[in-house]
Amino acid sequence: MITSNSVMPSIMTRLDKYQAVYQFKFKRLASTNSFLKDIAGFTNHPVTCVADCQTKGYGQQNRNWASQENDIAMSLMLPMPHIDNSIRLPDGLSQRVALAIAEALAEQSHQNIQLKWPNDIFINNAKVGGILIELERAANGQWLIIIGLGVNLQPPLQHPDASYKRGWFIPNTSRNQLIGSIEAHLIKTLFTSAKITSAPLNVNAWQARDLFTQGETIYVVSTQNKPQIAYYQGINLQGEAMVYYAHQPNKLVRLNSGTVSLRTYETNEDGTN
Missing domain, CATH: 3.30.930.10 (Bira Bifunctional Protein; Domain 2)
Known part of the structure; x- marks a missing residue:
């Protein structure tokens, strides 16, 4: 308007x-x-x-x-x-x-x-x-x-x-x-x-421009759940982020944009600085 x-x-x-x-x-x-x-x-x-x-x-x-x-x-x-x-x-x-x-x-x-x-x-x-x-x-x-x-x-x-x-x-x-x-x-x-x-x-x-490095510890934040610790594995051809969650270290998980975001591990567990 x-x-x-x-x-x-x-x-x-x-x-x-x-x-x-x-x-x-x-x-x-x-x-x-x-x-x-x-x-x-x-x-x-x-x-x-x-x-x-x-x-x-x-x-x-x-x-x-x-x-x-x-x-x-x-x-x-x-x-x-x-x-x-x-x-x-x-x-x-x-x-x-x-x-x-x-x-x-x-x-x-x-x-x-x-x-x-x-x-x-x-x-x-x-x-x-x-x-x-x-x-x-x-x-x-x-x-x-x-x-x-x-x-x-x-x-x-x-x-x-x-x-x-x-x-x-x-x-x-x-x-x-x-x-x-x-x-x-x-x-x-x-x-x-x-x-x-x-x-x-x-x-x-x-x-080459990724803020996160391969294997870096991060938080995965969603609107439904508390931030979860994960290990970043980059993105794939579909644009999905790939992570291993700390509680499932042997299962590769693919994330769609949607309501999910990534945070640096230095942030607090509520996703804030």
């Missing part, structure tokens, strides 16, 4: 190396993901939405994502191919998105970009960004994927989720150039010939 003090977006079609892209830009907006949901279905081309200030951003499990003016708050909407009612995200999509964004950030900074499964962005073991991927069905029946991204470009505000140290990304280019690079990497990686691609996940590329 457009807030009363928003500037109406400049809407344009830009033909770049990969696709024509519709772009919406706001000074102030409640949520870039929510805005794209409101306009879903008007085109088969990629659509991006960027806000200088996002007032009601949200992340996984509808947690608040606090952002400040001139941080990065943006979303990308892509059409899904025709599918039946068993709609779900393609295997490894979340990790492919995270890798594309990490590559874009790495090109624009001398900082070491790390990734924490399923798709959090870290620098120096501090969280600087988060990704939310949602499925939306438009009024015309078309299914779409909406990818929301928030990146701190300045020291962050106090955040309700105190599970991580908070950091910020220091680009060596302008904010607009950084946003353009992220957009280009995502579209190149995910969208060709008017459909979402299903290229295999590059597990080696993920491993």
